[in-house]
Amino acid sequence: MQTRNRATLLAVCAMVVLALGVTRLRVGAQEDVRALSGEGTHIGDYTGIPLNAAGLLRSQTWDSSVWSEKERQAEPHAGQYYWEAGALTEVLDPSTGRVLAYTCCQLFGGAIRTIWMDGRPHPSENAEHTWAGFSTGRWVGNVLTVTTSHLKSTMVNRNGTATSAKATITAHFIYRENGTLMTVLSFVDDPAYFSEPLVRSRDGVVPFNPAGRLNAGAAGAANSLEIIDEITSWPKGYVPSYALGAKHTDWAESVGLPYEVSLGGAEQLYPEYIPKLRKLVADYQAEQKKQAGTKTGGSAPK
Amino acid sequence: MKHGWTRSTALGLAVAGAVAIISIHSSAQAPAAGQQGQGQGQGQGRGGQGQGGGRGAAAARQAPGLEVLPVQGFDRTKVYMIAGAGANVIVQVGDEGVLMVDTGNAESSDKVFAAVRQITDKPIRWIINTHAHLDNVGGNEGVIKLAGGQRTSQGGGGGGVENPNGPLVVAHLDAVNMMMDAKPEYPDEAIPKDSFFSDNKQIYFNGEGIEVWELPHAHSAGDVIVFFRKSDVIAVGGLVSPNTYPVFDVEAGGTLQGVLDAMNRIVPMMIPRFNQMDGTRVLPSHGRISDQSDVAEFRDMATIVRDRIQYMIDKGMSLEQVKAAKPTLDYDPVFGANSGAWPTDKFIEAVYTELKNNKGPKPALGLNFVDGGK
Numbered sequence: 001m002q003t004r005n006r007a008t009l010l011a012v013c014a015m016v017v018l019a020l021g022v023t024r025l026r027v028g029a030q031e032d033v034r035a036l037s038g039e040g041t042h043i044g045d046y047t048g049i050p051l052n053a054a055g056l057l058r059s060q061t062w063d064s065s066v067w068s069e070k071e072r073q074a075e076p077h078a079g080q081y082y083w084e085a086g087a088l089t090e091v092l093d094p095s096t097g098r099v100l101a102y103t104c105c106q107l108f109g110g111a112i113r114t115i116w117m118d119g120r121p122h123p124s125e126n127a128e129h130t131w132a133g134f135s136t137g138r139w140v141g142n143v144l145t146v147t148t149s150h151l152k153s154t155m156v157n158r159n160g161t162a163t164s165a166k167a168t169i170t171a172h173f174i175y176r177e178n179g180t181l182m183t184v185l186s187f188v189d190d191p192a193y194f195s196e197p198l199v200r201s202r203d204g205v206v207p208f209n210p211a212g213r214l215n216a217g218a219a220g221a222a223n224s225l226e227i228i229d230e231i232t233s234w235p236k237g238y239v240p241s242y243a244l245g246a247k248h249t250d251w252a253e254s255v256g257l258p259y260e261v262s263l264g265g266a267e268q269l270y271p272e273y274i275p276k277l278r279k280l281v282a283d284y285q286a287e288q289k290k291q292a293g294t295k296t297g298g299s300a301p302k
Numbered sequence: 303m304k305h306g307w308t309r310s311t312a313l314g315l316a317v318a319g320a321v322a323i324i325s326i327h328s329s330a331q332a333p334a335a336g337q338q339g340q341g342q343g344q345g346q347g348r349g350g351q352g353q354g355g356g357r358g359a360a361a362a363r364q365a366p367g368l369e370v371l372p373v374q375g376f377d378r379t380k381v382y383m384i385a386g387a388g389a390n391v392i393v394q395v396g397d398e399g400v401l402m403v404d405t406g407n408a409e410s411s412d413k414v415f416a417a418v419r420q421i422t423d424k425p426i427r428w429i430i431n432t433h434a435h436l437d438n439v440g441g442n443e444g445v446i447k448l449a450g451g452q453r454t455s456q457g458g459g460g461g462g463v464e465n466p467n468g469p470l471v472v473a474h475l476d477a478v479n480m481m482m483d484a485k486p487e488y489p490d491e492a493i494p495k496d497s498f499f500s501d502n503k504q505i506y507f508n509g510e511g512i513e514v515w516e517l518p519h520a521h522s523a524g525d526v527i528v529f530f531r532k533s534d535v536i537a538v539g540g541l542v543s544p545n546t547y548p549v550f551d552v553e554a555g556g557t558l559q560g561v562l563d564a565m566n567r568i569v570p571m572m573i574p575r576f577n578q579m580d581g582t583r584v585l586p587s588h589g590r591i592s593d594q595s596d597v598a599e600f601r602d603m604a605t606i607v608r609d610r611i612q613y614m615i616d617k618g619m620s621l622e623q624v625k626a627a628k629p630t631l632d633y634d635p636v637f638g639a640n641s642g643a644w645p646t647d648k649f650i651e652a653v654y655t656e657l658k659n660n661k662g663p664k665p666a667l668g669l670n671f672v673d674g675g676k
Binding site for chain 2: 058071153225248
């Protein structure tokens with residue numbers, strides 16, 4: 001079932017992005033532009049994310065104050081957040097001249113990603129996990145398909161929307177227009193926190209980002225981000241977290257959505273959800289009007 | 303003398319394995335740096351000092367079925383993690399020989415020895431036991447025998463016990479006492495002849511300082527961590543478990559608060575190279591090679607779960623009510639288990655009992671409430 005869903009999604013998404021891309025392409029255009037750039041996603045907005053119950057609770061109890069922990073201040077966005085290709089730099093096997101791997105840049109902190117092309121297997125479960133993960137790739141025509149494992153626990157939106165170290169990514173780098181344009185279509189499969197894969201796409205002019213190490217300091221990555229004391233009042237061992245039962249309602253209220261819609265879930269990925277969404281919103285707005293009328297003392301004309 | 307235990311296992315395996323084919327997966331993937339495929343050097347020179355050399359060579363042709371993961375090091379000194387022997391076995395290899403942290407379980411001792419011999423012919427000079435659990439020290443007897451026996455500590459290393467060129471076997475006194483009091487009994491040959499009772503021991507070996515620190519009443523009563531200063535690696539025994547909830551053996555003096563105290567000691571010892579990763583590596587008894595962010599993630603999870611259960615206790619909830627409230631729901635897919643030695647239910651019960659019986663100061667809870675949370 002999941003395979004069929006993925007295949008369908010892949011086909012549909014590919015058609016959409018290809019169709020849109022030809023006429024409306026702009027650098028960095030993506031369906032999640034609000035979430036992944038600019039203001040980011042608001043606390044409590046989990047719409048469109050296929051979170052399961054555990055993933056939703058983990059997201060709701062995440063407190064952004066954890067970024068004041070010394071161990072988290074310089075956490076970069078991980079592979080699950082989005083996949084940046086940038087310029088692919090070939091790494092050649094000196095003995096054969098064949099492409100051994102590609103290296104490319106990931107946003108923030110300048111971590112270099114390596115995509116192994118020599119057919120090597122992924123390492124065992126005892127190997128270390130990294131923000132970029134371990135990636136292998138293969139070409140099918142003009143599409144570079146990359147499989148990534150060994151990722152870290154992180155988030156797929158900057159509001160703490162959770163994804164785990166058990167996640168894997170399948171990303172398709174679709175080169176078009178003689179390699180000048182590219183669509184990246186990625187599937188984040190997280191058996192811990194998602195009930196279905198999270199699918200995202202991005203279009204752009206190649207390269208998306210300049211080669212090099214973004215956000216890396218002039219003296220190199222080693223001292224690009226200094227870890228500092230941010231909060232002095234925390235006792236040793238203090239870890240901030242929202243309590244069980246926390247309800248982040250502000251965002252939903254601010255955009256006129258019922259709270260339950262803000263919680264996301266796999267059903268929101270499908271067109272069948274649209275009628276349900278319309279009804280939920282209509283009911284919610286009617287209730288809001290009713291409450292507003294009650295609050296104003298029943299001033300409606302008789 | 304205590305001989306009532308599974309000494310026959312190691313002896314049997316030491317001579318019986320000529321059938322199978324070597325399958326040590328000397329991973330081409332050194333983690334992190336190793337994930338870049340830079341296999342680190344194997345064979346730290348030659349000139350083994352006859353520590354069962356013939357038997358070791360024979361053992362190396364057996365079928366260990368273990369995984370040897372290069373971690374990191376400097377110059378000709380390297381640290382490896384051997385996985386698949388019950389608990390992970392950590393091996394520091396250099397010009398002076400081999401230092402092992404734990405020996406795995408009894409069933410795997412010959413395989414562990416073979417794995418070490420595949421890395422180097424150098425003699426095993428030190429074995430440090432992180433604690434007394436059988437998956438960590440069960441291999442002591444077999445490995446020590448294959449190495450020709452322990453040497454004694456006092457008086458310059460040649461005290462006349464079995465093998466002056468053998469390994470000095472070290473553990474914290476609390477762990478040694480647990481081994482001596484264990485039922486069934488540990489064989490005498492498996493019990494460390496060297497112990498310390500203060501909070502630390504220092505060793506200089508293979509060109510680096512090695513700090514052994516006791517972190518009491520955490521995973522068990524006598525836990526130690528082993529910090530390889532120059533290699534920038536910390537072997538943490540059972541204190542960190544990236545795939546399970548914190549394991550603390552209540553019967554052996556372990557506590558969740560001890561684990562958290564240990565985490566808050568270990569995490570600041572770790573220095574990431576950049577992006578909160580790389581740099582210092584932590585090697586747990588169970589689970590993957592980890593860096594600072596992994597240990598911080600583990601610590602934060604354990605702290606948050608403690609805070610939730612403490613809050614429920616403060617509200618007067620019973621154990622059954624706490625379980626029904628599912629205080630670990632969000633972490634269960636990553637750290638939980640429905641069966642085995644440490645199922646989630648047992649973990650919650652142990653945390654509840656510890657917090658309920660705590661007569662000391664309560665921790666400052668980090669819980670934040672919004673809307674319907676309180």
